[in-house]
Structure formats: structure tokens, C-alpha cells
Amino acid sequence: MKRPMTDRRAIAPELRRIERRLMLKGALSLGGLALLSGCALDDEPAIENALASISRFTDRAQALLFSRNRLAREFAPSQITRPFPFNAYYDIEDVRTVDAAKWRLEISGLVADRRPWAIPQFRAMPQVRQITRHICVEGWSAIGCWSGVQLSTFLQHVGADLRAKYVTFRCFDDYFTSIDMATALHPQTVMVLDFDDAVLPASYGAPMKIRIPTKLGYKNPKYIASIEVTNDFPGGYWENQGYDWFGGS
Ligand SMILES: Nc1nc2c(c(=O)[nH]1)N[C@H]1C(S)=C(S)[C@@H](COP(=O)(O)O)O[C@H]1N2
Ligand SMILES: [Mo]
Numbered sequence: 001m002k003r004p005m006t007d008r009r010a011i012a013p014e015l016r017r018i019e020r021r022l023m024l025k026g027a028l029s030l031g032g033l034a035l036l037s038g039c040a041l042d043d044e045p046a047i048e049n050a051l052a053s054i055s056r057f058t059d060r061a062q063a064l065l066f067s068r069n070r071l072a073r074e075f076a077p078s079q080i081t082r083p084f085p086f087n088a089y090y091d092i093e094d095v096r097t098v099d100a101a102k103w104r105l106e107i108s109g110l111v112a113d114r115r116p117w118a119i120p121q122f123r124a125m126p127q128v129r130q131i132t133r134h135i136c137v138e139g140w141s142a143i144g145c146w147s148g149v150q151l152s153t154f155l156q157h158v159g160a161d162l163r164a165k166y167v168t169f170r171c172f173d174d175y176f177t178s179i180d181m182a183t184a185l186h187p188q189t190v191m192v193l194d195f196d197d198a199v200l201p202a203s204y205g206a207p208m209k210i211r212i213p214t215k216l217g218y219k220n221p222k223y224i225a226s227i228e229v230t231n232d233f234p235g236g237y238w239e240n241q242g243y244d245w246f247g248g249s
Contacts, residue, residue, distance in 0.1 A: 055244055062246040063180055072188055072213035072249070075131045080196065081142035086203045087217065089175065089237065096173045096223060100207040106226035109168075112159025119207055122193055125149045125157070130188055135249045136217035146211040148192040152185040160229045168234040169210055171223040177236035179212065179219060180246070188213050191224075216247040 086092050104116035129147035155162065162185065168178040183189060190211045193200055200206045205222025212220050218238045228234070239245045 051242075055242075058244060059246040062244075062248045063182070066180075066182055066214070066246075066248065068182055068186055070214075072132050075133065075143050077131065077145070079143050080131060080145055084144050084195075084204070085136075085140060085142050087136055087138070088173065088222070090173075092203060095202050097202045098172060098207065098223075103207050105208065105224065107158060107228075108226060109228040109230045110161035110164045111229050114158075119193070122149050122154075122191060122208070125153060128187075128190060130190065130211065130213065132188065132211070132213035134213070134217055134220065137243065138217075145196050146190060146192045146209075147194040147197070148190045148208075148211070150187060151189045151191055151210065152187065154191060155184060155229070164229045165231045166229070166234055168228040168230060169221040169224055170226045170228070171221050172225040173223045175221060175223070175237045176234070177219050177221050177239065178234035178245075179215065183212060183214060186212075186214055214249060216244075216249045218243060219247045 088095070100119055104118055106116050107114045126149070127147055128150055129145065131143060131145045133141050133143050135141040151167075155167075160167075162181060164181055166178050166180060167184040168176065170176045179189075188211075192205070192209045192211045193207065195201060195204050200209065205224070208224040209222040210220060210224060219236070236243075236245065239247070
């Protein structure tokens with residue numbers, strides 16, 4: 001259906017906001033977007049659609065470039081950032097906590113054994129440790145030390161369908177995110193129980209966070225409550241508000 005031509009002046013503030021976003025994303029102007037998308041960018045839904053299709057295109061391109069064998073850089077202990085920054089979609093005073101002894105990881109979706117897991121079961125699995133850089137899109141980065149169980153080890157152990165497309169993490173602070181299976185099986189993708197060689201503190205996601213150094217900060221979920229293996233695109237808290245779904249770092 002052809003929409004009636006909108007008065008450009010009426011939508012000028014939205015256009016200016018979107019043009020700013022395009023510029024930030026890498027020097028593409030509204031005119032350039034109109035050429036690429038082949039649509040008359042005369043209203044906000046048309047522009048949002050064009051942006052969304054470009055974002056889906058970059059997700060696919062990033063997935064193609066991602067290699068399971070390519071490792072994120074690791075650092076020396078002397079390079080660890082102290083104190084390590086806290087970030088969430090709320091202030092640190094509102095951090096939610098659970099009793100680690102009562103906590104269970106819920107497992108759902110394309111997994112053979114969906115019985116919930118308790119902390120001691122993760123402690124009994126082989127542990128790995130990494131010193132890597134966390135990069136937040138808000139403009140800061142920090143080097144930290146995380147240890148725990150490789151997600152690939154866990155997924156194999158519970159009989160997950162490793163040909164499924166996505167792994168979703170839901171958090172008890174109502175945050176959520178999801179990753180592609182290639183990233184889930186990457187050796188540096190870790191179910192973290194310890195930060196800086198001590199039990200993971202509340203501020204950094206106790207009792208479990210997922211550390212994914214090949215992805216940006218918002219794809220490193222803290223306060224994990226459940227994990228799901230699925231072929232249905234799950235999205236994420238920030239991803240559903242316009243952040244790249246792939247979010248490689
Ligand atoms: N559960 C949960 N996980 C989350 C977030 C959140 O708000 N809730 N914020 C994300 C963002 S944007 C960043 S930068 C990192 C911050 O992690 P840190 O507090 O360990 O630095 O957590 C990510 N994971
Ligand atoms: Mo972030």
C-alpha cells in the first residue's frame with residue numbers, strides 16, 4: 001500500500017535523530033540509506049524498516065566472518081582493571097541477589113537432559129580461566145579475570161542439539177540475550193562462577209554469568225536463571241531496542 005506523502009517538517013525531529021544514529025554507525029546519510037533500501041524514506045516506520053534490514057544483513061556478515069578457532073586476546077594479570085566497572089540497565093543499589101545454595105539453572109528446549117543444575121555440579125566440571133577485555137558500547141572497556149565451565153562442555157554433557165541455531169539466556173533481573181550456536185561452542189565462551197579468583201560477587205552477576213569475550217558487553221549476561229536451546233530467533237533486551245543482534249567485539 002502506498003502511504004500518502006508525509007509532511008517532512010512534521011517528522012523532522014525523528015529524521016534528525018535517525019540521521020544522527022546513521023552517522024554514528026559509520027558515515028551513512030539518510031540519502032545513502034534511501035539509495036540502499038530503495039524506498040522513499042518519508043516516514044519513521046520506513047526508515048526503521050530499512051535500518052532493521054541493514055542490521056540483519058550485518059548480523060549475517062558477522063556470523064560468516066566469525067571463526068570458532070579465532071581467539072579473543074588474553075592479557076597478563078598485571079593488566080587487570082581494578083576496580084572493575086559495574087553496569088546494568090539499572091543502578092548498582094538495585095542489584096538483585098539469590099541464595100546460591102538454592103539457585104538452580106533451568107534448562108529448556110532442544111536438550112536431552114533438562115534436569116536443573118546446582119552450583120556444586122558446575123564446580124565438579126573441568127574449569128577454565130581467562131583474562132580478557134570486556135567492551136561496552138557505552139564507551140568503556142575493562143580487563144577482567146573470569147573462570148568457570150566452558151559452555152560447550154556443558155552443552156555436550158546435557159545432550160544439547162548442537163545443530164540448533166540459538167542459545168538463549170534469561171536472567172533473574174529480567175534481562176535476556178541470545179547467541180548463535182557457533183559462539184556458544186567457542187572455547188572462550190564460559191559459564192562463570194569466579195571473578196578474579198574469588199566467588200563471583202553480586203555486582204558482576206552472582207551466582208553465574210556467561211563470559212563471551214568475542215561479543216560486546218550487552219551479550220555477556222549476568223544473573224543467569226535459565227538456558228534454552230532453540231531454532232526460533234530469541235532476540236534480547238537491548239537487541240530488541242536496536243542494538244546489533246550479533247554484537248561481535
Ligand atoms: N543480567 C544482566 N546482564 C547484563 C546486563 C544487565 O543489565 N543485566 N548489562 C550488560 C551490559 S550492557 C554490560 S556492559 C555488562 C556489564 O557487566 P559488569 O557489571 O560485569 O561490568 O553486563 C551485561 N549483562
Ligand atoms: Mo554494556
